[in-house]
Amino acid sequence: MIDMSLLQPVQRYWDWRAESFDATSCRHEPWVEIFAGAVDLPPGSRVLDAGTGTGFLALGLANKGFIVAGIDISVNMLDIAGKKARDMGLDIDFLRSGADDPPFAQGSFDAVVARNLLWTLKYPQETLKNWAGLLRAGGRVVISDGIWRPVSPLQKAFDRAREFLQRFKENRLLHPEVFKRMYCEVDPDLPFGRGLSVVQAEKLLTGCGFVNLKRHEHEFPENPYTVQGELFPGYGCFFILSAVKA
Numbered sequence: 001m002i003d004m005s006l007l008q009p010v011q012r013y014w015d016w017r018a019e020s021f022d023a024t025s026c027r028h029e030p031w032v033e034i035f036a037g038a039v040d041l042p043p044g045s046r047v048l049d050a051g052t053g054t055g056f057l058a059l060g061l062a063n064k065g066f067i068v069a070g071i072d073i074s075v076n077m078l079d080i081a082g083k084k085a086r087d088m089g090l091d092i093d094f095l096r097s098g099a100d101d102p103p104f105a106q107g108s109f110d111a112v113v114a115r116n117l118l119w120t121l122k123y124p125q126e127t128l129k130n131w132a133g134l135l136r137a138g139g140r141v142v143i144s145d146g147i148w149r150p151v152s153p154l155q156k157a158f159d160r161a162r163e164f165l166q167r168f169k170e171n172r173l174l175h176p177e178v179f180k181r182m183y184c185e186v187d188p189d190l191p192f193g194r195g196l197s198v199v200q201a202e203k204l205l206t207g208c209g210f211v212n213l214k215r216h217e218h219e220f221p222e223n224p225y226t227v228q229g230e231l232f233p234g235y236g237c238f239f240i241l242s243a244v245k246a
């Protein structure tokens with residue numbers, strides 16, 4: 001059983017962030033297409049979107065005919081996701097739950113997807129093992145993540161200057177600042193708090209017995225994230241990785 005005490009500050013941040021999340025999250029058109037292609041299963045397959053947030057993937061996949069459940073620890077994020085589903089006439093089972101050990105029967109899903117969740121988990125390896133348990137044999141996991149926060153002093157200075165200018169321009173509290181304040185409590189406990197590389201993700205997946213690993217980020221015509229990746233190689237890098245439960 002995973003210790004969930006860490007979830008409180010994380011939930012507090014995402015509850016705060018919910019209102020502004022859609023305006024600042026990466027919602028380019030090909031995401032859903034690429035995830036659906038990476039899931040590589042027919043419509044009607046059962047998909048769990050872990051850390052669904054405001055439901056971006058859950059809604060997109062349900063719209064394509066998948067039977068979708070979405071879990072998240074943030075009530076405010078889920079409220080937005082639920083409202084969107086109702087507005088779109090989509091039947092999605094949104095549930096407040098930690099993604100680390102979701103409360104579903106073993107083998108009850110054909111696929112688990114997660115976009116930008118792994119970096120904020122205290123126990124990513126155990127979590128992926130638990131997801132493997134939720135999948136039927138031959139089921140898929142599709143995860144996307146990347147390197148999100150600078151590591152070198154030069155990158156950090158660049159980031160601070162950029163945030164300062166943005167704050168000055170917009171004259172309001174911006175989410176990177178609030179993030180730092182709220183996440184500092186949990187940061188030391190997150191093995192990938194600054195993000196993770198595709199190689200690290202591959203290691204996690206193979207460590208949990210997943211096979212047939214495949215990368216999909218090259219299916220984007222261009223990097224959908226910031227220009228920072230071009231300025232600082234490695235920073236702003238992201239990946240989409242699919243794998244099969246043996």
Ligand SMILES: C[S@@+](CC[C@H](N)C(=O)[O-])C[C@H]1O[C@@H](n2cnc3c(N)ncnc32)[C@H](O)[C@@H]1O
Binds near residue numbers: 053056072114115120
């Ligand atoms: C960066 S957002 C990504 C949201 C969504 N997947 C997307 O791509 O738009 C991370 C989400 O994970 C949720 N989250 C963080 N830690 C979690 C955990 N341990 N269990 C469930 N949800 C979690 C947050 O509440 C937030 O909604």
